[in-house]
Amino acid sequence: FYELIDKNKFSNNISVIGGIYSFKQKRKFYLDLDIFVFPTQMEAFGLVNLEAMYFGCAVISTYEGAIPEVVINGETGYLVNKNDSVDLSNKLLKLIKSPQTIIDFAKAGRRRVLDNFMLKQNIDGLKNIFDNVLKN
Numbered sequence: 001f002y003e004l005i006d007k008n009k010f011s012n013n014i015s016v017i018g019g020i021y022s023f024k025q026k027r028k029f030y031l032d033l034d035i036f037v038f039p040t041q042m043e044a045f046g047l048v049n050l051e052a053m054y055f056g057c058a059v060i061s062t063y064e065g066a067i068p069e070v071v072i073n074g075e076t077g078y079l080v081n082k083n084d085s086v087d088l089s090n091k092l093l094k095l096i097k098s099p100q101t102i103i104d105f106a107k108a109g110r111r112r113v114l115d116n117f118m119l120k121q122n123i124d125g126l127k128n129i130f131d132n133v134l135k136n
Contacts (some may be wrong), residue, residue, distance in 0.1 A: 030055030034102050035095055040064055041082045046071075050117055053077075053109030058092050058102045070117070076109035 005014055020026050030036070036052035038061040046067040049059050053070075059077030073079040078091040086106050095102055115121070 017025065026051060027055060027115055030057055033057050034106075035092065037062065037079070037088070037092065038062070039080065039082075039088055049077075053106075054113045056106040056110050058095055058105035059109060060095070070112075072108075072112065076112050077105050083098075091130060 002016070004114070005011055005016075017029065020029050033052070033055075034057065036057040036059050038046060038048055038052075038059065040046060040062055040136055041064065043062075044063065044065045046061060049061050049067060049070050052059050053076060059071050061071050061077065061079055062082050063079050064082060068079060069081055071077045078095070080087040080091060095105075
């Protein structure tokens with residue numbers, strides 16, 4: 001992977017980052033991005049997509065696990081099939097060529113996180129489940 005980056009002289013455009021755990025570090029990381037790409041092949045939820053959307057990034061991710069319930073294709077970002085590097089490249093180029101789409105996806109993604117995935121929504125959802133179970 002590193003050889004491929006060096007060979008193609010991508011080192012000025014691609015950064016390989018290890019784990020980032022504190023809110024302050026995550027905030028700095030995501031605020032430096034316009035587009036967040038997460039082409040996972042095996043993921044149950046993909047919390048990093050929510051983090052990226054919260055901090056205002058357009059997202060490209062894969063149809064995997066619950067990711068399509070988080071990233072709305074064509075609204076908050078793009079979804080691609082696993083291992084489809086051609087579609088991933090095309091979607092990335094499409095975003096790069098359309099700064100307004102990046103802005104639109106970023107705004108819609110942040111709104112989606114704030115409206116659906118914050119602690120209050122999780123608590124309300126759990127409360128509704130318990131209420132329904134106790135009713136029956």
